[in-house]
Each structure stands twice: as C-alpha cells, then as structure tokens.
Amino acid sequence: GGLLRAKSVPSGYEICHRGHPADCMYFIVSGDVEVDLPPNSFHLTTGEYFGELGILSRTARVANVISITECQLLVLEARDLNRLLEDNPVLARELKDIASKRLAEGENAAPSETDS
Numbered sequence: 001g002g003l004l005r006a007k008s009v010p011s012g013y014e015i016c017h018r019g020h021p022a023d024c025m026y027f028i029v030s031g032d033v034e035v036d037l038p039p040n041s042f043h044l045t046t047g048e049y050f051g052e053l054g055i056l057s058r059t060a061r062v063a064n065v066i067s068i069t070e071c072q073l074l075v076l077e078a079r080d081l082n083r084l085l086e087d088n089p090v091l092a093r094e095l096k097d098i099a100s101k102r103l104a105e106g107e108n109a110a111p112s113e114t115d116s
C-alpha cells in the first residue's frame with residue numbers, strides 16, 4: 001500500500017494530454033519524455049517528474065507529454081499529492097517554486113536557434 005504505483009509505457013505514448021483533468025503526477029524511473037508546453041518543448045529524463053503543474057494550480061493539464069523512449073514511471077494520484085503537501089509545507093513550497101519556474105520558462109523563453 002505505498003502511494004506510488006508503477007506504470008510502464010512504450011515509446012511514442014501520450015502520457016498527458018493538454019486540457020485533460022490533472023488527476024496524478026509522474027516520476028520517471030527510467031526513460032525520456034518530451035513535454036510540449038507551448039510555445040516551447042523540453043525533455044525530461046530519469047529522476048525527473050512532471051504532471052504536478054495541473055495539480056498544484058488545480059487546473060487541467062497544461063502540456064502534452066509524450067514518451068521518447070520506453071519509460072518506467074511511478075504515478076502519484078492528485079489526492080495523495082495534496083495530502084502529502086498538507087503534511088509537508090516545505091515540500092509544498094519547493095514544488096510550487098519549481099512549478100512556477102517551469103511555467104515562466106514556458107511563457108518567457110524565446111525559441112532559440114541554437115541548442116544550448
């Protein structure tokens with residue numbers, strides 16, 4: 001009875017769809033995903049996570065997330081995340097900081113010609 005459940009997806013699988021309800025977040029155990037957060041997209045890989053934005057802001061999904069490779073994921077349901085954050089204000093603040101940075105990057109970043 002842990003909070004996290006394992007999910008594995010093939011490459012090219014749409015894990016999150018913009019506009020759908022944000023009912024859980026994902027941790028990447030292995031693999032790579034592409035996060036399409038207009039006007040930009042970025043890659044996340046092993047050890048990173050996604051799907052928290054919609055839960056934290058209590059909105060629908062803001063990004064499409066597609067697996068680039070086969071991925072092993074851990075899924076945390078929104079209600080469990082919210083319970084966790086209520087019990088851990090420091091964690092809640094950190095997650096919100098990262099979430100707002102991601103959103104700001106998505107909105108402010110000019111499309112660059114060169115890969116940095």
